[in-house]
Amino acid sequence: MPTPQAYIFDLDGTLIDSLADIAESINRMLDGRGYPRCAAGNFTQMIGDGMEKLVERALPKEAREESLILTCVEEYRAHYDVLWQEQTRPYEGIVEMLEALKARGVKLGVISNKAHRFTVPMTEHFFGTERFDHILGQRVEVPRKPDAAGAHEMAAVLGLTTSELAYVGDSGIDMAFAKNAGMLGIGVSWGFRSVDELREHGADLIVDHPRELLVLE
Numbered sequence: 001m002p003t004p005q006a007y008i009f010d011l012d013g014t015l016i017d018s019l020a021d022i023a024e025s026i027n028r029m030l031d032g033r034g035y036p037r038c039a040a041g042n043f044t045q046m047i048g049d050g051m052e053k054l055v056e057r058a059l060p061k062e063a064r065e066e067s068l069i070l071t072c073v074e075e076y077r078a079h080y081d082v083l084w085q086e087q088t089r090p091y092e093g094i095v096e097m098l099e100a101l102k103a104r105g106v107k108l109g110v111i112s113n114k115a116h117r118f119t120v121p122m123t124e125h126f127f128g129t130e131r132f133d134h135i136l137g138q139r140v141e142v143p144r145k146p147d148a149a150g151a152h153e154m155a156a157v158l159g160l161t162t163s164e165l166a167y168v169g170d171s172g173i174d175m176a177f178a179k180n181a182g183m184l185g186i187g188v189s190w191g192f193r194s195v196d197e198l199r200e201h202g203a204d205l206i207v208d209h210p211r212e213l214l215v216l217e
Contacts, residue, residue: 003216004184005160006107006133008151010169011114012047013191015094016126019043020087025079026058029072035060044192048171050113050138051076077115084118090126091190097210098131107158110135111151113144113173133158146173151181168213172201186213 012018020040027037038046038058046057055072056064101108110132112119119137134157138144142153148162155162167178170191178185179202187198187206198206207213 002164002184004106004166005164006109006158006166007101007213008109008111008154008165008167008183010167010171010174011110011112011119011123013170013193014168014174014188015110016088016090016122018084018088019047019192021083021085022047022054022080024086025076025083026054028079029055029076030058032075033072035063047192048113048173050144051115080118084122085125088122088126091210093210095127097213098127100214102131107160108132109154109158111145111154111167111177112136113138146176146180148177148181151177151183166216170198172197175201175203178202178204
């Protein structure tokens with residue numbers, strides 16, 4: 001297994017545990033419309049495909065009409081603007097792992113299906129403005145993961161090929177993204193999805209603690 005020249009990370013469920021704030025923001029949107037709240041345990045399967053899919057999955061089936069979904073996305077976004085740092089925190093060992101990789105001169109990046117307008121400020125809030133070499137959230141003009149476009153953009157910015165990148169994530173989408181782009185796919189067991197899902201989607205390696213990433217160096 002070649003030593004990665006850069007580590008690129010998913011955000012939600014990989015670097016940060018953001019589940020509670022996402023869930024509360026969605027449920028406040030639902031409250032405002034008189035719809036039933038979603039159970040907290042359902043959100044691990046609802047997150048990962050961007051805001052529109054998250055909102056669509058949260059709405060009652062009879063309310064899943066395109067124009068209403070888009071309106072509800074804006075309502076969810078307004079709640080999340082206020083709540084995103086209430087309970088969200090980095091997972092144990094993440095900060096130390098990133099510091100160690102950075103000290104070794106390894107390039108670091110983030111690629112998330114979370115909207116770019118949240119991905120950048122959230123990453124910088126929890127990890128500082130100097131930790132990551134490049135940060136990419138979901139943007140209208142770029143297909144979301146598992147499409148490989150974001151990986152090629154990241155590789156170009158870092159001056160590397162995708163085969164020199166490792167992508168670290170917690171979901172099957174993340175592992176499919178790594179495979180589609182020719183990156184090393186590293187699944188994390190502490191996130192929102194199961195280890196079985198990671199394996200089914202082609203994870204090259206699964207780690208149980210952030211410090212295990214340092215052994216690959």
